[in-house]
């Protein structure tokens with residue numbers, strides 16, 4: 001049960017044939033970086049909302065399923081609500097003052113700053129979500145290696161991603177083993193319960209280290225590291241539509257930067 | 268031990284029309300109904316993926332039925348935690364590496380009895396008995412996961428025996444043991460059965476079934492397809508063949524020799540030898 005959820009949690013990728021799925025992963029990585037930079041550069045709540053709307057259109061074009069999106073982003077939404085609520089409480093600057101509760105002063109600009117930050121967080125989360133959900137982990141790692149990441153780091157990254165579900169399955173099986181031998185995991189005082197969870201964590205880490213050991217044997221026994229230069233079965237190639245997408249992405253960053261910093265438009 | 272179901276005592280564990288599906292939708296069991304009586308020595312057999320492990324996990328609450336009921340000592344298991352059920356139904360996992368998590372064998376075997384609330388002296392006594400039953404007393408201070416597969420398997424079985432449950436469910440306990448070790452393990456289980464423990468042995472080794480179990484439950488594709496005395500099960504090898512099970516050599520040979528007057532109802536090599544000697548003696 002837990003295992004399934006965890007698997008969904010660690011690998012957001014869902015197969016699909018949309019334009020956003022097919023586009024070169026390197027372009028997508030650049031796009032995500034650019035859009036993230038843009039989200040930080042924009043400080044006007046309207047332009048940020050426009051950016052969020054644009055990202056929602058992308059989500060729609062990628063045919064993101066509503067339930068999966070909700071599942072992946074529900075923590076982000078809670079976080080956004082928290083920002084809107086807490087920002088004005090801790091930021092008393094500016095006028096007009098809307099309300100005063102003892103030492104706490106709620107001002108209009110502070111509320112807007114809270115909303116702006118929340119929208120920014122939403123933009124960032126959605127942009128990265130689109131990348132994870134339209135790109136398989138394998139393509140992602142391959143793109144990073146093509147972009148200059150050392151191959152062994154890429155492999156390490158791929159393996160860690162691959163082992164996350166295994167790791168959570170290990171946690172489940174250790175829990176089962178302990179419950180089957182009379183351990184009440186969720187009973188007792190808070191202290192006792194946290195001790196119970198340490199009793200799960202330690203064997204899980206030991207088991208992870210053991211499997212890392214086995215894994216390195218398995219890699220070496222299949223001639224990993226025998227040659228410094230490797231060949232690849234599939235070489236990612238930039239196609240015409242990838243180049244087109246890349247220029248759109250560049251424009252997306254350059255145009256607002258030009259307006260904001262050269263022309264002084266308050267974006 | 269031959270079970271003696273009495274009117275006032277129902278089955279010690281039972282399943283009633285149990286369906287079970289895993290989260291990914293795999294339907295592992297279809298309407299499984301079975302009774303386990305106190306003191307029985309049952310073999311649960313069937314091809315890979317037929318649902319044996321699923322049944323074992325349902326009996327001790329690690330899995331909960333999608334439909335139907337699991338009864339332990341007459342009570343609905345749905346109302347009880349795994350920890351509470353483990354007092355009655357002990358389960359030795361199919362993969363010992365999924366079961367072992369302590370840093371020494373002694374701790375591993377003590378873990379269960381301590382959780383069940385036995386006083387220290389009593390818990391140590393139970394643990395020591397389990398260790399000696401599995402002849403692994405000398406491994407007490409070793410790290411469980413550093414042992415050989417055979418020893419890991421025995422630690423995992425010992426850790427369940429130490430909890431002294433009335434029903435012992437052992438998921439392929441002889442896998443990875445050499446013939447001598449397997450025979451020793453089976454002797455230990457038979458001893459516990461003599462003392463009144465109920466044994467449910469999941470295994471692919473038909474020879475162990477023929478020699479040790481008095482009742483066989485055959486699974487195929489999530490259904491119980493045969494539930495009868497061992498002797499009866501092996502006297503009709505067709506039903507077994509359909510489930511992908513092949514009787515041990517002694518029984519096959521007895522069937523081949525039945526035309527010559529050898530009884531096909533033998534189970535062990537000793538019984539076959541006796542039968543053959545009888546027929547042979549009559550001939551001379």
Ligand SMILES: Nc1ncnc2c1ncn2[C@@H]1O[C@H](COP(=O)(O)OP(=O)(O)OP(=O)(O)O)[C@@H](O)[C@H]1O
Nearest residue numbers: 289290291293295314315316317318319320321322
């Ligand atoms: N965690 C799981 N998630 C999804 N499906 C599972 C899971 N565990 C088992 N199954 C499936 O349920 C069915 C029954 O599995 P089960 O483990 O009970 O079989 P088994 O009889 O113990 O087999 P084996 O002899 O290989 O141990 C199989 O089809 C199996 O693939």
Ligand SMILES: [Mg+2]
Nearest residue numbers: 319320321361
């Ligand atoms: Mg199994």
